[in-house]
Amino acid sequence: MIYADRQTKPKQAEPERKLGDDSGPSKPDIRRPAAPNELLKRMRNVDPDQAKKYRQRSGQ
Amino acid sequence: MNQYSILAGIDTEFGFTVEDRTVSDQADDSIALVRAYPGEGFLGWDYRSEFPRRDMRGFQVDRLAFDPEDAKFDEGRARPPAAEERSDRILPNGARFYNDHGHPEYATPECWTLDDLVAQDQLGEQVVVDAAEAFSKQIKRKVRVYKNNTDFHGASYGTHENFLIPRSIEFDKLALGLMPMLVARQVLVGAGKVGSESKGPVRYQISQRADFFVEPMNVETLYRRPVFNTRDEPHAAMEEWRRLHVICGDANMHPGCTRRKAGLIKLALLLVEQEKAPLWRIDDPVRSFQLVSRDVRGEGRVELEGANWTTPRNILESYLDAADHAELNDPEIIKIILECRALLANRASNWDEFWPYVDWAAKLWLLEQFAEAEGGWEESMMQSLDLNYHLLDVEEGLYAGLASSGYLRLPDIPPALISEAPNGSRAVARAVAVHKFSKSIKTASWEKVTFESAATSLDLPPNLWYEKSDCDVESIEALISRVNELK
Numbered sequence: 001m002i003y004a005d006r007q008t009k010p011k012q013a014e015p016e017r018k019l020g021d022d023s024g025p026s027k028p029d030i031r032r033p034a035a036p037n038e039l040l041k042r043m044r045n046v047d048p049d050q051a052k053k054y055r056q057r058s059g060q
Numbered sequence: 061m062n063q064y065s066i067l068a069g070i071d072t073e074f075g076f077t078v079e080d081r082t083v084s085d086q087a088d089d090s091i092a093l094v095r096a097y098p099g100e101g102f103l104g105w106d107y108r109s110e111f112p113r114r115d116m117r118g119f120q121v122d123r124l125a126f127d128p129e130d131a132k133f134d135e136g137r138a139r140p141p142a143a144e145e146r147s148d149r150i151l152p153n154g155a156r157f158y159n160d161h162g163h164p165e166y167a168t169p170e171c172w173t174l175d176d177l178v179a180q181d182q183l184g185e186q187v188v189v190d191a192a193e194a195f196s197k198q199i200k201r202k203v204r205v206y207k208n209n210t211d212f213h214g215a216s217y218g219t220h221e222n223f224l225i226p227r228s229i230e231f232d233k234l235a236l237g238l239m240p241m242l243v244a245r246q247v248l249v250g251a252g253k254v255g256s257e258s259k260g261p262v263r264y265q266i267s268q269r270a271d272f273f274v275e276p277m278n279v280e281t282l283y284r285r286p287v288f289n290t291r292d293e294p295h296a297a298m299e300e301w302r303r304l305h306v307i308c309g310d311a312n313m314h315p316g317c318t319r320r321k322a323g324l325i326k327l328a329l330l331l332v333e334q335e336k337a338p339l340w341r342i343d344d345p346v347r348s349f350q351l352v353s354r355d356v357r358g359e360g361r362v363e364l365e366g367a368n369w370t371t372p373r374n375i376l377e378s379y380l381d382a383a384d385h386a387e388l389n390d391p392e393i394i395k396i397i398l399e400c401r402a403l404l405a406n407r408a409s410n411w412d413e414f415w416p417y418v419d420w421a422a423k424l425w426l427l428e429q430f431a432e433a434e435g436g437w438e439e440s441m442m443q444s445l446d447l448n449y450h451l452l453d454v455e456e457g458l459y460a461g462l463a464s465s466g467y468l469r470l471p472d473i474p475p476a477l478i479s480e481a482p483n484g485s486r487a488v489a490r491a492v493a494v495h496k497f498s499k500s501i502k503t504a505s506w507e508k509v510t511f512e513s514a515a516t517s518l519d520l521p522p523n524l525w526y527e528k529s530d531c532d533v534e535s536i537e538a539l540i541s542r543v544n545e546l547k
Contacts, residue, residue, distance in 0.1 A: 043448075
């Protein structure tokens, strides 16, 4: 087995994050390049309530 | 015999909607959808080799748990006999297509290579769409098919990966060597999800499935789902083989993610087999899986036993580093290692060279584009866009639109043909049986085909190389004889 201790950090080194907290280091601008109009048009055609109406049986 | 190392398959339960029908109708509609499939195939399946209650830890549960909320949909419903409800068919490529818990499910044939696996997975999308279109014509209602794993209301349905490994690999080593990979790999292969039904509010997360895990490991799949599934059902000689049944992955639209998610598990398995897997003792795999899923902007946090924590990147890089000390002859795994190294670095420092390769990041990019153009992030709209990313419709689907726009970095792997079994796997012989001798088949499963007319069965050991030209014969007896010669 290869041990990986060098890559661990003390738990106390950072405030504990709770579920729901998706904050963190900032990223480069993720919005480049711009989406083409055709793609935006496709998104605008989506029914805003579609997910609200989408119900499925629980599977595996 | 074969430089590719581990036989693998992927089975996907698809979501679907039928115009003017509700979730209460879904179980019946799924049966009808599967039965509407217009292509050829053998109808039926031999369930005698299925043991979903058997646990790798050496016991069998009395029954599998079910979701009590979901069970309410079946109250008062007359259910057909099990075989009728499943409506199994085996397709000419050796795949299985059937109804599973109200979802059309496509299980790829067994594949030696990752490229074949991706090609067969993509073919599965077309199989379900073809069945849905035929069903739509029958009932004269619009039918939509989604390759995803969540309905945003608390229901999940799975995409499972299957890897055949020698039983000589001890369970404890398997679990210890795989669990860190299962928790960490989502950062490179997650499908992305807007919001959460059950674990506290979040704007966006990496994994579609993270919310639905409640135990580190168990044999369940319908309820109380685990990160590590312990089902012991090899679909091959029990004394020789295990099938690792991975249920914590997402349904991927991006074929590069499909290839990567299976490739990373293969890498971990090869390292476990050679006793070179990195050792990480995760304190609470469920919590860490969910922490990683919710840390979209940061690096993620995996809490370890003792007072330590680490990141999914560290975990994944430890597998990639360990590969330097292992004997790896599978050329696809070498490519996966190089790709993953680059992606892990790019996630931190070069986002534009990350998101076009990864479903969750590509979907996020798309949603951010819309939010900027329309003036904000409104959750119900974003969930509708999320859903439509997974819509299998070239005209309306958002992944389809994004892929055709040229923004994504996609591997050049076209979908397999329905007549095309994966190279060298036992599916080749099964496919010949279905294509040429379908009317004579009595029973069929992953590991065996029996015929009405032949005295012996066609047994399909998984570890042989089934050359297509060798199996392309004109009689059942010749097929059985050819396969026996391979043993």
